[in-house]
Amino acid sequence: MRVVLAEDLFLLRDGLVRMLEAFDFEIAAAVESGPELTKALAELRPDVAVVDVRLPPSHTDEGLQCALAARRARPGLPVLVLSQHVEQLYARELLADGTGGVGYLLKDRVFDAAQFVDAVRRVAAGGTAMDPQVIQQLLSRRSSDQPLGALTPREREVLELMAQGRSNAAIASQLVVTERAIAKHTSNIFGKLGLPVSDDDNRRVLAVLAYLDQGR
Amino acid sequence: MDAMTRLKDAVIAGARGLYLAIVSLVGSIVLFVFSVVSIAFLLLGVGFLTTPVVLTGVRKYADAHRARADEWSGVRIASPYRPFPAGMRRGLTGQVERCSLMLKDTATWRDLQWLLVNMTAGFVVAILAPALLLYMLYGWVLALGVWEPIHNAGGGEWYAWIHVTSQSTANQAAALGVGFFLLGVLVNTSLVRSHFLLARAFLAPTSAMRERQLAERVDRLTETRHDAVDNSAAELRRIERDLHDGAQARLVAMGMDLGTVEALIETDPARAKQLLAKARHDSGEALTELRDLVRGIHPPVLAERGLGDAVKALALRMPVPAEVDVELPGRVEAPVESAAYFAVSESLTNAIKHAGADRIWVDVHHADGMLRIAVTDNGKGGAVLGAGSGLSGIERRLGTFDGVLAVSSPAGGPTMVTMEIPCALF
Numbered sequence: 001m002r003v004v005l006a007e008d009l010f011l012l013r014d015g016l017v018r019m020l021e022a023f024d025f026e027i028a029a030a031v032e033s034g035p036e037l038t039k040a041l042a043e044l045r046p047d048v049a050v051v052d053v054r055l056p057p058s059h060t061d062e063g064l065q066c067a068l069a070a071r072r073a074r075p076g077l078p079v080l081v082l083s084q085h086v087e088q089l090y091a092r093e094l095l096a097d098g099t100g101g102v103g104y105l106l107k108d109r110v111f112d113a114a115q116f117v118d119a120v121r122r123v124a125a126g127g128t129a130m131d132p133q134v135i136q137q138l139l140s141r142r143s144s145d146q147p148l149g150a151l152t153p154r155e156r157e158v159l160e161l162m163a164q165g166r167s168n169a170a171i172a173s174q175l176v177v178t179e180r181a182i183a184k185h186t187s188n189i190f191g192k193l194g195l196p197v198s199d200d201d202n203r204r205v206l207a208v209l210a211y212l213d214q215g216r
Numbered sequence: 217m218d219a220m221t222r223l224k225d226a227v228i229a230g231a232r233g234l235y236l237a238i239v240s241l242v243g244s245i246v247l248f249v250f251s252v253v254s255i256a257f258l259l260l261g262v263g264f265l266t267t268p269v270v271l272t273g274v275r276k277y278a279d280a281h282r283a284r285a286d287e288w289s290g291v292r293i294a295s296p297y298r299p300f301p302a303g304m305r306r307g308l309t310g311q312v313e314r315c316s317l318m319l320k321d322t323a324t325w326r327d328l329q330w331l332l333v334n335m336t337a338g339f340v341v342a343i344l345a346p347a348l349l350l351y352m353l354y355g356w357v358l359a360l361g362v363w364e365p366i367h368n369a370g371g372g373e374w375y376a377w378i379h380v381t382s383q384s385t386a387n388q389a390a391a392l393g394v395g396f397f398l399l400g401v402l403v404n405t406s407l408v409r410s411h412f413l414l415a416r417a418f419l420a421p422t423s424a425m426r427e428r429q430l431a432e433r434v435d436r437l438t439e440t441r442h443d444a445v446d447n448s449a450a451e452l453r454r455i456e457r458d459l460h461d462g463a464q465a466r467l468v469a470m471g472m473d474l475g476t477v478e479a480l481i482e483t484d485p486a487r488a489k490q491l492l493a494k495a496r497h498d499s500g501e502a503l504t505e506l507r508d509l510v511r512g513i514h515p516p517v518l519a520e521r522g523l524g525d526a527v528k529a530l531a532l533r534m535p536v537p538a539e540v541d542v543e544l545p546g547r548v549e550a551p552v553e554s555a556a557y558f559a560v561s562e563s564l565t566n567a568i569k570h571a572g573a574d575r576i577w578v579d580v581h582h583a584d585g586m587l588r589i590a591v592t593d594n595g596k597g598g599a600v601l602g603a604g605s606g607l608s609g610i611e612r613r614l615g616t617f618d619g620v621l622a623v624s625s626p627a628g629g630p631t632m633v634t635m636e637i638p639c640a641l642f
Contacts (some may be wrong), residue, residue, distance in 0.1 A: 025574050054520065063519040085507050085516045088532040089525060111496055137533060 004046040005030040006037040006063055007082070008056050016050065016110065021118045034062035041070040041077070047123035052107075053083040053090065064090055075099055080123045082107050091134045103129035103165070119165075120133055128165040134164045150192050158185040220400055226349065229404035232288055233345025236411055240342055244335035247274050253330055255319075265582075268314045274327050276418055281334075285412035296323040296421035298428075322425060330418035338411055345407040348400030351376075355393025359386040388477025445615040451513075458509050466502040470495045518557050520545075522547045527555050527580055534564055536574050543581035546641035552617050556580075556589060556637060559610045559621075563591040563633045565604055571631050582641055587619075589635045597629035607633070 003025045007013040010032075017030050029040040032058040034124065041049055049070070055063040067079040080103035081094060094102040103123040109131065112117045119129035141158060151159065161171045172179040235254045240553055247270070257263035275297060285291040298321045306312050358366075363386040366373045373380045375389035376396075421429065473495045480488040484599050510516065518526035524542035531538035548556065559580060567573040573593030580589050599606050601623050610633075611621045619637030 054516075085511070087529050089519050089529040108500050111500065135293075202266065 001048065001121075002026045002028040002044070002046045003045055003120070004028050004037070004049045005051075006032070006034075006040075006049070006055060006066075007052045008032045008054070009052075012052075012107070019110065019113055020050075020120070021119070024115070025120070033057060034066050037063065037066045040069065041066070041072070044085055045074075048080065050080045050082065050120065050122060053081055058087045060123070061090070064093070068093060071097065071099075071102075076101050077100075078103065078124045078126065080129065084131040086131045086133045088134055088137055089113055091130060100128055100211045104134065105129060105131045106133060110114070126214070130164050132160070132164055135160050136208075138163070143200050151189060155185050155189050155192075158182060161187065226401040229408045230346040230349045230400065232408050233342045233404065233411070236342035236408065237285075237339050237346070238412075240334045240338045243277055244331040246276055246336070248335065248621065251331070258315075262311045262321070264315050266312055268318060271318045271324055271327075272333070274324075278327050278330065281412075281415055284306065285415060289409040289412045291409065291412040291416055293339040293416045293420045293432065296326070296419070296425050296429075297321060298323070322485075323421070326418050326422075330415060333418060337413065338414055338448065341407055341411045344458060345404045348396050350435055352390075352393035352397040355389040355396075359383075359390035360612060361390075365591065379420040424615065440612075440615045440618075443612045447613065447616075455509065456513075456514065458505070462505040463502045466498045466505070470498045470502070473498070511603060515557065523553045523556055524580060526553075527560055527578055528566065530557075530561055531576075531578060534568065534576065536568060536576060537577040538564065538578060540578045540582070544554075544641065545582070548582075548587060548639055548641060552587065552619075552639045553639055555613050555619070556587060556618055556635065557612060560589060560591060562606050562610050567591065567593035567595055569623075571597065571625075571632075572598065573629075584638060584640055587635075587637045587639050590632060591628060594630045595629050595631055596627075597625045597630065597631050599623055599625035599631050599633075600629045610635070 001024075004017055004018055005013065005020070007016060013030055013032065013071075017027050019032060020027060026044045028044045029036075031037050031040050035057075037049075037051065037055065040046075049067060051063045051066045051067045053061050055066070064081055067081060071077050071079060075097065076099045078093070078101035081090070082105055083090070084107055085108055086104065091104050102124055104121055105116070105119060105190055109119070122129050139156065157175065158171060161174060166174070168179050168182045170183045175182070220307070249271045251267075251274060254263050254266040257266065261506070279295065282293040282295065296316070300314065300317060306314060338438060358375060358380055363373060363380045363383070367381055376392055378388055378389050378392060380383055382388050435631070474489045475492050477488045477491045477495070480491070511623040515526055515529075517529045521529075522544070524544045527542065528540045531540045547553070560580075567576050571593050573595030575594045576594045579592075580587075581586070599607065601606070601611065601621070607621065607623060614621055614635055614637055617639065619635060619636050622634045622636075623631070624634075
């Protein structure tokens, strides 16, 4: 799987390259600025891009802007955005086109190599990987609202993991229950939220986020 | 400038002259009489109640004239009034206090002088503009035959300096009327301007007043600078303490754990593994603390996107729905941006914590060199400025940039916090 990597800090870039290579990714390019990233994404057509939000020369949200522009040019281009902090605003912008294949994680998540690589693979496969912090913010702000309030604590837990982009199998193993139990929870959640049931992980997240977006 | 626009300007100036003449005459006479009577009644005591009201009326009248001068003739007249000190008492004592403050202000007496000038010279200059244009009509009316019945009835009719006694003199009057009209076209805009220049001689602050204003401004700046220095010193202490007690301590603990791991790795791998996991956990915690610290100093979204999106991001984090309306065609200077952001953040927190609001509206826009922000909530109201509330903190923060804060919060709500900071967009 070919990866284009954009990160301005040498140590982190180097670390990411080594980690991804250790997990059998092919690094097509590892760049350090916005213009280089745009060029690499257009020319090398990677399977997935791992991008830092803040990049030179502007040192603002250049990485995010480049990634969004690249996705406009090539819809569905898988992009995993890393950031020193997570903002719902940015998560919404990434999810806005609804095509999936996006991820938005805190930089610290690379500490857990296995989970991080899992997130990269999920994004490359067209799924989503949202940082738990984003999801928690989203869920906490609507916690008092119906019909989210109708969910049982367990269902909320499942919804949270589901919104991060996990599959039923992954959720089942994390919560130490059977996959069938999770399937039952999910259909209950969809029922309570009034969402059409779907087997597609990616559409599940978008549906959840779309629901959370409503009523604003 | 072609003839048509000249004519149009002259006609507009004529209409404005007519308006100014009427307003100058009526307004000035009425206000002057009221003022004199009211001030005379000071001896009876009643004047203390009426004078501030009348003088406020005079100020409003003069301010309207100032505004019109800028709008119609581009004559800028600064306002010379001394501001009232903060914390004026209410009721009778406040009224007497206000009365004496107004009477001690030189600008008040200059206003009264201006009223006299305005009802005489000001009126004459203003009425000339429409008169020059309209007088022509009378000349023509005479020339078209109206002179004859007037003359036959024995009326010695004069048109300016021409004694109209025959068709030829009437024709001369019509010709002179045309002359007046042409003169009007040439000088009308200057006449209106002269009227305002005359007003400026009395309504603008004198150099002594300007000096006093400057001195007052220096005092205010000294005070706000003091606040700013105090604030930033306190902020630095907080950052130093947070770093020292938080992230720094965690890194030390991590270093110690790693040292122990080094010693244990061969003899007790299980324990070493445990410590490594703990070290990784600590590094995550340290990062979270640093992140929060950075957010407290200069929020990343603010640095990346500017005030508008930063406020939107802030609203998204609120536990209650907050509607944000932003109209900012550019970026604000970084220090102002940051002050405004924290002011909004504080207002939002107040709305949720103290007012118990379940809906908030934030409006951010920039107009006439002013950044204006309004935070409105549907909470229980009753917020007051001062008395060590968070609101006075915001006020001080904005004061550094000459910004002001206004709070409207009747008991029972809603609360509306309005902020205004003079600044340019770029």
